Each structure stands twice: as C-alpha cells, then as structure tokens.
Amino acid sequence: MFLSEAWRKARKTHRCWYCGEDIVPGERYHVWNGMTDGQFGTTKTHRECNEAWQSLYRDRILMDDDGLDFGEYWRGTTVRKDDSETRPVAAG
Numbered sequence: 001m002f003l004s005e006a007w008r009k010a011r012k013t014h015r016c017w018y019c020g021e022d023i024v025p026g027e028r029y030h031v032w033n034g035m036t037d038g039q040f041g042t043t044k045t046h047r048e049c050n051e052a053w054q055s056l057y058r059d060r061i062l063m064d065d066d067g068l069d070f071g072e073y074w075r076g077t078t079v080r081k082d083d084s085e086t087r088p089v090a091a092g
Helices: 047-058
Strands: 002-009 028-036 039-046
Touching: 028 047, 039 047
Parallel strands: none
Antiparallel strands: 002 028, 028 039
C-alpha cells in the first residue's frame, strides 16, 4: 500500500470527493494519494468534509474496508444524501 497526504491551497477549482461540491481557488483542502488493492487513487476534500470523513471512521460508522462513493455525504456532515432530501442545518 502506498499513501501520501497533504493540505494544499487550491490554485484552480477541484471537486470534493466527500460532498461533490467545488473546492474553489484560495480554499485550503486535503489531498490523499494512495494505492490499495493494486489501484491508484486521489481524493480531495474540503477541510470540514475531511473532518466529517475521519469522524465516520473514528465513531465506527464506516470500517476500514468500507468505500465511500463520490459526493455521498452533505458537505461537512455525517449525513448521507440518500438519507436526507435536504441539506441538514448546522447546529449553532
């Protein structure tokens, strides 16, 4: 298995793997490059999406073998889009 990850500042528009929304120029984002099961892949996520993704594993909602489909969750939340027709309102 090969793995590298870093935080970068976007110079162009990217798509967040977690929520499917744009990562706009000037925004900081997390990039993961890795090879698992012989397949190389790259994911880019918003800061808040990366934190939500990590919490899914930390709280054992997702296990190491579970995959994540592109744009499956609402930005910065642990709510799957299939489970909610509208974006959840942030607590505040």
